[in-house]
Amino acid sequence: MAQILKFPNASLPLRRVDNLSHLISALSKHRHSREDVYWLKENAELLNVLECTGEATGATGAGAGDLSELGAELCPDALAPLQSFYKDADRHLCFFKQYYRFILSICMDLEDLGLAGTPSRGEDLAHWVMQQDLPEHELSDLQRAEARRLLARRGLAGDFAGLDDRLHGFVDNTAQFAVPNRKAAYELTHIVFYLSDYGRRDPGLSAAAVHSLNHVGLLAFLDQDADLLSEVCVSLRYCSEMPSKVWEDWLQLHHQGFALIEAGRAGAPALHRDDYHMFLVSSWHQALTGEASFHQRVPTGALRFQRPARQGILHHLSHAAYQLEGQSGDWQKLRPQISDGLSEGDYRLLCEAENSFDGFGTFFEGFARRGTIQQQPVMRVNNG
Incomplete structure (x- = not known):
């Protein structure tokens, strides 16, 4: 037989x-x-x-x-x-x-x-x-x-x-975190990691610092940046704050689309261009929310990490804000003008971003950076 x-x-x-x-x-x-x-x-x-x-x-x-x-x-x-x-x-x-x-x-x-x-x-x-x-x-x-x-x-x-005072002074400056600045954004999340000892104690953040995190979260969501948004959501949870459900639902869906590819296979991204860090912090965030993490099949040997395709609208929003040339930063007044020309999918993303955070209007006022330096006070430095 x-x-x-x-x-x-x-x-x-x-x-x-x-x-x-x-x-x-x-x-x-x-x-x-x-x-x-x-x-x-x-x-x-x-x-x-x-x-x-x-x-x-x-x-x-x-x-x-x-x-x-x-x-x-x-x-x-x-x-x-x-x-x-x-x-x-x-x-x-x-x-x-x-x-x-x-x-x-x-x-x-x-x-x-x-x-x-x-x-x-x-x-x-x-x-x-x-x-x-x-x-x-x-x-x-x-x-x-x-x-x-x-x-x-x-x-x-x-x-x-004086270290704690300087760190808290940095994270409390909410206005700077309404402007795209990846270096400052990652410094913000890492300050929370270190002050909280990775969630083991209360980092003692002020309400202003929590707003800073939410502003960075909005920027990351508008850019569909799962790397930065995962760190923001982890940071908020380490502050005993619940991140936006809109953000975390998107992160869960995005995480499910990662591909772990053997390095020698056709189509595998080059080592310097793969998405290892994004995969790692996404898995970290999933673990904190009780979702599946590190459950994707991991092949043996050399690996490349590839994120799912995503397209954000942060660049469009920033370009539109610059073209306003000093107009009011009132979001409701400028919304039709800024959303003009967006595809159906991009417009849906804009609506999701608005609904993800109650302070979107306040965020946009800082994001718009209206005016010119002539309209701002200038302090002269006396070198004499």
Whole structure:
């Protein structure tokens, strides 16, 4: 009697534990060399998301959503590709001390995720960073805030006089966040991450700072930028604020459209153009909302990440606002003029953006940037 052999269907989803193992392997072995800063960045980001969402502990994730069913799914063997980096981290830190924040983050997350090794290595590295006074060499308060958070994970407190006041002063300046500025937008979300210790404590944001986050969220939604919008929604949840349902519904739909492609396949995007970071923060946001995350089938070997096609209207809106040439920033008066020429789909996106946030009119007043410098007071600087 003939025996019928059944082969596994490659289209079937893998177990989530296998997906996570394949993802760690891809980032640690198949995308960048270990001496490349992008290797440090990508692996630090992934491990950070796995650690702060409680992947190996069964803990309930911070912010929102019960992650208990996600915990304890990270197989201990999944971290094995990073064992040698962890073992040699002291040499790596000594040679690449300009990247000390990435290296500290990787080692501390590996320890907290359960990698077997020297329990005090992360603490030893943190002490060396303090002895070298590396945080004082930073020019950016954002980087100092990250360094402070990392050192505090191993019980070390540096002298960062005035840092919180400066961070809160930055995030409270709501007007600047109604203007497209990706650098400032990502600094805003990361300040929330560090002040909240990734959702473990109240960051103490003011109502103005929450408005800043919502303004950046509007800009990201208008641009259909799932990367930035995911970070905004995570930040709002870390502030115990519920993000717009319109935004989160769109993010869930967008997340389902990601493609994880073997690097050698035709049509795979080039490494420098793929959407790894967007996939990661989108998965992070999905985990916080209790939705499926890291459930897409992850092939073994080298991977490329491709987002679904999307088209925003931020450029059209910005161009139209510039053409107003100093007219009123009243949204209701200018709406017909600005929406003229939009396709049906783009007009629908504009309506969704309006309905996603009660303060859209106030947001647009700042976004319009009406007037000229002649209409603004100018302070003369006396150099004499």
